[in-house]
Amino acid sequence: MSSETPKVQQTAEEEEVLPPLTPFQHTKYNALAKKMQYFHSYLQGEFEQAYEFADGSYTKRGMSFKSYLNSVDQFRMHLTMHHDIEEAHVFPKLAERMPEFRENERHKTSHKLIHDGLDRVEVAVKAFKKDPTKYKPETMREALDSFREPLYTHLAEEVRDLSAENMRKYWSIEDLKLIPM
Ligand SMILES: [Fe+2]
Numbered sequence: 001m002s003s004e005t006p007k008v009q010q011t012a013e014e015e016e017v018l019p020p021l022t023p024f025q026h027t028k029y030n031a032l033a034k035k036m037q038y039f040h041s042y043l044q045g046e047f048e049q050a051y052e053f054a055d056g057s058y059t060k061r062g063m064s065f066k067s068y069l070n071s072v073d074q075f076r077m078h079l080t081m082h083h084d085i086e087e088a089h090v091f092p093k094l095a096e097r098m099p100e101f102r103e104n105e106r107h108k109t110s111h112k113l114i115h116d117g118l119d120r121v122e123v124a125v126k127a128f129k130k131d132p133t134k135y136k137p138e139t140m141r142e143a144l145d146s147f148r149e150p151l152y153t154h155l156a157e158e159v160r161d162l163s164a165e166n167m168r169k170y171w172s173i174e175d176l177k178l179i180p181m
């Protein structure tokens, strides 16, 4: 089966109806979205656990207060690392052809918004580690809620923009190998 894809001259704005992808082409073009979705599901799980356990229910899972705070901090570090890797290695290549991955465009702007929220989480965790008597479930949940919407929107939009139907507009199957992910 050929891995050649139709050459598309139009920009993303001038949508044209493209022929349906074969199952082979779809698998190839959708590989990045699939990989990204895997990472995002893991990060969402960590976020939801941090939120759920904030009311003290971490004890039901045999966690101490300290290990709960460590798990929140770990989520913060995992998400930060995920975005740092994207910005250092993946986005620059995508941005060569895809405007949404460029500086000050959708995805990097979303990362910045999310990180304002992560900074709040970091401050809260530090303060509660220093003085556990000051712990308030609502403070932790407010910090997480402060970026819930931008986080979930971003995670979904990134997967959508890496999906087969979008990727095919910018890349040949051969050129997908150039994307370091
Ligand atoms: Fe991502």
Ligand SMILES: [Fe+2]
Pocket: 083, 086, 107, 111, 154, 158
């Ligand atoms: Fe991202």
